[in-house]
Amino acid sequence: xxxxxxxxxxxxxxxxxxxxxxxxxxxxxxxxxxxxxxxxxxxxxxxxxxxxxxxxxxxxxxxxxxxxxxxxxxxxxxxxxxxxxxxxxxxxxxxxxxxxxxxxxxxxxxxxxxxxxxxxxxxxxxxxxxxxxxxxxxxxxxxxxxxxxxxxxxxxxxxxxxxxxxxxxxxxxxxxxxxxxxxxxxxxxxxxxxxxxxxxxxxxxxxxxxxxxxxxxxxxxxxxxxxxxxxxxxxxxxxxxxxxxxxxxxxxxxxxxxxxxxxxxxxxxxxxxxxxxxxxxxxxxxxxxxxxxxxxxxxxxxxxxxxxxxxxxxxxxxxxxxxxxxxxxxxxxxxxxxxxxxxxxxxxxxxxxxxxxxxxxxxxxxxxxxxxxxxxxxxxxxxxxx
Amino acid sequence: xxxxxxxxxxxxxxxxxxxxxxxxxxxxxxxxxxxxxxxxxxxxxxxxxxxxxxxxxxxxxxxxxxxxxxxxxxxxxxxxxxxxxxxxxxxxxxxxxxxxxxxxxxxxxxxxxxxxxxxxxxxxxxxxxxxxxxxxxxxxxxxxxxxxxxxxxxxxxxxxxxxxxxxxxxxxxxxxxxxxxxxxxxxxxxxxxxxxxxxxxxxxxxxxxxxxxxxxxxxxxxxxxxxxxxxxxxxxxxxxxxxxxxxxxxxxx
Amino acid sequence: xxxxxxxxxxxxxxxxxxxxxxxxxxxxxxxxxxxxxxxxxxxxxxxxxxxxxxxxxxxxxxxxxxxxxxxxxxxxxxxxxxxxxxxxxxxxxxxxxxxxxxxxxxxxxxxxxxxxxxxxxxxxxxxxxxxxxxxxxxxxxxxxxxxxxxxxxxxxxxxxxxxxxxxxxxxxxxxxxxxxxxxxxxxxxxxxxxxxxxxxxxxx
Numbered sequence: 077x078x079x080x081x082x083x084x085x086x087x088x089x090x091x092x093x094x095x096x097x098x099x100x101x102x103x104x105x106x107x108x109x110x111x112x113x114x115x116x117x118x119x120x121x122x123x124x125x126x127x128x129x130x131x132x133x134x135x136x137x138x139x140x141x142x143x144x145x146x147x148x149x150x151x152x153x154x155x156x157x158x159x160x161x162x163x164x165x166x167x168x169x170x171x172x173x174x175x176x177x178x179x180x181x182x183x184x185x186x187x188x189x190x191x192x193x194x195x196x197x198x199x200x201x202x203x204x205x206x207x208x209x210x211x212x213x214x215x216x217x218x219x220x221x222x223x224x225x226x227x228x229x230x231x232x233x234x235x236x237x238x239x240x241x242x243x244x245x246x247x248x249x250x251x252x253x254x255x256x257x258x259x260x261x262x263x264x265x266x267x268x269x270x271x272x273x274x275x276x277x278x279x280x281x282x283x284x285x286x287x288x289x290x291x292x293x294x295x296x297x298x299x300x301x302x303x304x305x306x307x308x309x310x311x312x313x314x315x316x317x318x319x320x321x322x323x324x325x326x327x328x329x330x331x332x333x334x335x336x337x338x339x340x341x342x343x344x345x346x347x348x349x350x351x352x353x354x355x356x357x358x359x360x361x362x363x364x365x366x367x368x369x370x371x372x373x374x375x376x377x378x379x380x381x382x383x384x385x386x387x388x389x390x391x392x393x394x395x396x397x398x399x400x401x402x403x404x405x406x407x408x409x410x411x412x413x414x415x416x417x418x419x420x421x422x423x424x425x426x427x428x429x430x431x432x433x434x435x436x437x438x439x440x441x442x443x444x445x446x447x448x449x450x451x452x453x454x455x456x457x458x459x460x461x462x
Numbered sequence: 463x464x465x466x467x468x469x470x471x472x473x474x475x476x477x478x479x480x481x482x483x484x485x486x487x488x489x490x491x492x493x494x495x496x497x498x499x500x501x502x503x504x505x506x507x508x509x510x511x512x513x514x515x516x517x518x519x520x521x522x523x524x525x526x527x528x529x530x531x532x533x534x535x536x537x538x539x540x541x542x543x544x545x546x547x548x549x550x551x552x553x554x555x556x557x558x559x560x561x562x563x564x565x566x567x568x569x570x571x572x573x574x575x576x577x578x579x580x581x582x583x584x585x586x587x588x589x590x591x592x593x594x595x596x597x598x599x600x601x602x603x604x605x606x607x608x609x610x611x612x613x614x615x616x617x618x619x620x621x622x623x624x625x626x627x628x629x630x631x632x633x634x635x636x637x638x639x640x641x642x643x644x645x646x647x648x649x650x651x652x653x654x655x656x657x658x659x660x661x662x663x664x665x666x667x668x669x670x671x672x673x674x675x676x677x678x679x680x681x682x683x684x685x686x687x688x689x690x691x692x693x694x695x696x697x698x699x700x701x702x703x704x705x706x707x708x709x710x711x712x713x714x715x
Numbered sequence: 716x717x718x719x720x721x722x723x724x725x726x727x728x729x730x731x732x733x734x735x736x737x738x739x740x741x742x743x744x745x746x747x748x749x750x751x752x753x754x755x756x757x758x759x760x761x762x763x764x765x766x767x768x769x770x771x772x773x774x775x776x777x778x779x780x781x782x783x784x785x786x787x788x789x790x791x792x793x794x795x796x797x798x799x800x801x802x803x804x805x806x807x808x809x810x811x812x813x814x815x816x817x818x819x820x821x822x823x824x825x826x827x828x829x830x831x832x833x834x835x836x837x838x839x840x841x842x843x844x845x846x847x848x849x850x851x852x853x854x855x856x857x858x859x860x861x862x863x864x865x866x867x868x869x870x871x872x873x874x875x876x877x878x879x880x881x882x883x884x885x886x887x888x889x890x891x892x893x894x895x896x897x898x899x900x901x902x903x904x905x906x907x908x909x910x911x912x913x914x915x916x917x918x919x
Contacts, residue, residue, distance in 0.1 A: 191503035210692035
């Protein structure tokens with residue numbers, strides 16, 4: 077019933093000798109030892125910077141002091157974006173119990189929450205006695221925007237969710253003058269980033285608007301928008317709103333974090349990273365690998381290999397299994413179609429349509445390239461993202 | 463032994479879920495289908511879905527939406543909103559919904575209760591009575607009817623269940639209108655569900671203690687969390703449900 | 716292949732969806748030719764006894780089902796009104812039922828119900844197993860099932876009683892004789908317990 081575009085995601089030539097990234101990342105290159113540039117970048121830049129962060133607890137503690145200081149007399153001293161996934165859940169726990177902060181837990185509901193995600197959020201905020209703020213994205217507009225991305229034929233169809241998450245948080249922080257946003261982004265499980273070819277910058281509002289203009293049927297009145305210049309330059313440098321990534325300043329072993337959350341809060345794990353969203357699960361486990369040949373598990377496992385949380389052998393073994401559940405995928409396909417208000421056949425048509433890239437639509441890519449260069453020059457950006 | 467039911471009540475407006483306060487403007491809660499899916503996974507006793515602008519917009523039930531909701535539901539469903547004819551009721555039942563709720567139709571044309579009951583069976587006909595106290599007078603009114611005789615009339619005409627929805631308590635989260643509910647309970651012997659004002663699981667326990675086997679419905683309680691009324695779908699898990707029932711004196715679960 | 720008999724009554728889509736989820740082949744049909752392919756038959760039902768029986772009589776499904784069930788011995792599961800149709804007749808109407816399981820459908824006696832509410836029997840209730848059978852394997856008996864009815868099956872033979880429920884009186888909420896099964900409750904709306912029943916039925 078469901079056609080397959082890529083029979084075997086693991087064919088295609090060379091694979092790194094150190095991690096499991098391979099030539100499905102078309103801009104990958106290898107040194108004479110067969111080590112890929114993701115690994116090289118990790119050892120030469122990311123690891124250095126990360127070890128410095130971990131060692132320099134003074135700077136981090138000063139940041140925590142500042143957060144507490146500026147939060148005095150206010151209802152909360154920072155906001156933490158929480159999806160219900162392991163990173164953000166662990167961060168919320170650390171913020172309250174270890175860092176002694178008073179966070180407002182911030183959740184963006186884009187219409188795809190799983191029961192497990194919602195339950196995990198509830199368990200944690202309940203037991204930690206924290207306040208929750210939720211922004212519900214206008215579903216009719218979200219649906220239309222997601223369909224636009226399907227019609228555009230590009231790989232990064234999860235942009236509508238990702239863009240909304242960040243835009244909402246930034247908008248909230250800006251509106252209520254919240255100085256500190258804490259996120260669960262971390263080197264420990266994310267030091268290898270998705271190639272831009274696989275997942276183009278979700279904050280590129282020019283691209284989003286172009287795709288929407290070409291394929292959308294409803295105006296974006298309520299959908300939250302942000303732009304790279306606004307949140308990377310204006311917010312931090314003009315309004316003084318800082319984004320902190322505490323998981324880089326604190327030892328973070330994913331399996332230990334999961335065990336702690338399960339024991340303390342009854343937190344339930346997901347089969348894979350990002351599976352707290354039904355759409356992201358479908359996108360990363362089925363759509364991306366089957367339509368484009370991009371298997372994000374390679375990125376995730378490579379990060380874990382580099383940080384000593386997984387062996388390369390283990391990763392290779394796991395990658396032999398298909399990324400999605402073969403016996404239930406037709407149900408997921410049907411649910412996605414139903415929820416988006418289209419027929420299974422229509423969704424199938426998008427699946428079979430020619431593959432496009434972000435280059436087929438307007439973008440601010442040049443700004444990202446310049447910005448990335450500048451930031452790297454100043455040592456402000458160390459995770460490789462190509 | 464038959465148990466009391468704990469029932470999330472979802473309101474639909476402009477295809478989206480909303481939660482109102484005293485039947486006024488609603489706060490946007492999101493996509494109905496995802497909420498239904500989550501409640502299904504939480505194994506709720508029953509789900510009530512009311513389309514609140516169908517009648518105002520003079521349109522019938524949203525069949526496509528009902529169909530999609532029914533596909534996701536392995537729990538009993540009650541659907542209301544814009545149902546005025548026997549054919550509409552039959553179609554809704556055929557899509558996989560257990561009970562059809564009548565509200566304005568039951569007031570405008572009470573005979574439709576019997577007609578629909580004859581077609582789909584008494585057990586599948588629910589009448590939702592929206593009650594608001596007028597002025598400072600203590601007698602409650604349903605539009606221009608008194609709810610107690612109206613509830614009796616619905617029972618005689620063949621309704622299978624009565625839902626009493628307190629407009630004054632809607633979204634206020636300050637407890638049920640127990641006096642009103644008791645008056646209705648005393649006047650009819652049909653299954654009854656109370657709705658409007660639940661603030662906590664304790665309110666549900668109190669209702670069970672007072673009425674025994676009853677349906678206890680809530681909107682805000684299962685859809686909002688905390689002082690900022692953050693939208694988050696919640697429902698007591700098996701252990702919590704057992705505690706709610708036992709706090710209400712129901713120890714057989 | 717589960718044959719969900721579509722005769723205009725009952726929750727065919729909900730049941731179909733469950734089999735879809737269980738990855739078990741099924742078909743929905745009111746056509747006797749198509750239903751020949753079925754190895755198991757499901758008879759859902761909502762509404763009134765006579766109305767449902769009339770459709771089955773007029774469509775030729777009654778004779779077809781008699782043959783499939785009594786001669787070919789295909790497992791059949793009647794749900795709610797579908798279970799009541801297995802009886803010889805009902806107080807609710809005038810027509811004869813299938814008569815595959817001896818008994819008569821009666822209305823609950825409201826005077827036996829001490830507390831309110833009275834009828835219909837509406838909500839989650841438990842089923843006490845009277846005969847051990849694989850169809851009830853792995854059921855969470857405390858959770859029970861969802862009921863919605865005002866009439867019940869009064870079995871003539873105690874051997875046919877598979878499970879009982881208490882509502883004013885103790886009555887047969889599940890019945891079975893050989894390949895014939897009936898359940899008064901709605902397994903398609905009873906969450907995991909229901910899924911288990913449908914799964915177990917497919918293995919008979």
